[in-house]
Amino acid sequence: MPKSLAHPSSTPAERPGRNPRLRPEERERLILRGAVSYFADVGFGGDLRELAKRLGITHSLLFRYFPTKDSLIERVYQEVFVGRWNPYWEIMIEDRSILFRTRLVSFYKDYAKTILDREWIRIFMYAGLKGSNINERFLSMLRERILVPLCREMRHDMKLPSAEEVPITDFELELFVGNNSRIVYMAIRKWVYGLDLSIERADDILETTLDVFLTGVRPVLTAHFKALELAKKQPGG
Secondary structure, three states: OOHHHOOOOOOHHHOOOOOOOOOHHHHHHHHHHHHHHHHHHHOOOOOHHHHHHHHOOOHHHHHHHOOOHHHHHHHHHHHHHHOOOOOHHHHHHOOOOOOHHHHHHHHHHHHHHHHOOHHHHHHHHHHHHHOOOHHHHHHHHHHHHHHHHHHHHHHHHHOOOOOOOOOOOHHHHHHHHHHHHHHHHHHHHHHOOOOOOOHHHHHHHHHHHHHHHHHHHHHHHHHHHHHHHHHHHOOOO
């Protein structure tokens, strides 16, 4: 295993079965943290008996806190994806007192710090391979809270029709999905392929990527709206 993929297991003092004086909520928290680390290592196909062994607890104790594997996976989703979501991103994107490019770069750099995390990307990838609804739920949240607002703000910056005048199109959304995919692939390179990629280098790459995006997206969107307008003028449009 490449060195960058190695992830140390919990130390004995951190294992929920080692300290009988732990309060129930503390023990539950340690089990959850151990489960996040475990699923990031082996995926959601991992055996819960092995997880209990890794945590230094009995299988029955694990199920006392999480009665089913699905209940544990749900808590992992809440911990890794919902718990690390930053509501400020949504405020930042729509703050028109700040230049659109500045907002775009600031959002994506901060968002990248969440994605460029070993647990986040590996659990996201394993969830997709397993066919879990984790990916669908997260991507739906991303679409409504980030991608649609970005499309609205891009239109405002370009003085194009508002979303009330012309609904946001799938074409526009896909343009911004490409930016998110760039970050995901950087995380895959780091935490799946084991290639070296520092967050500082990622910031530089990302800012350049966004400048290229902004240069190219303007003529593309202008042409897109002209095509929409032309289609409306056609019979039956």
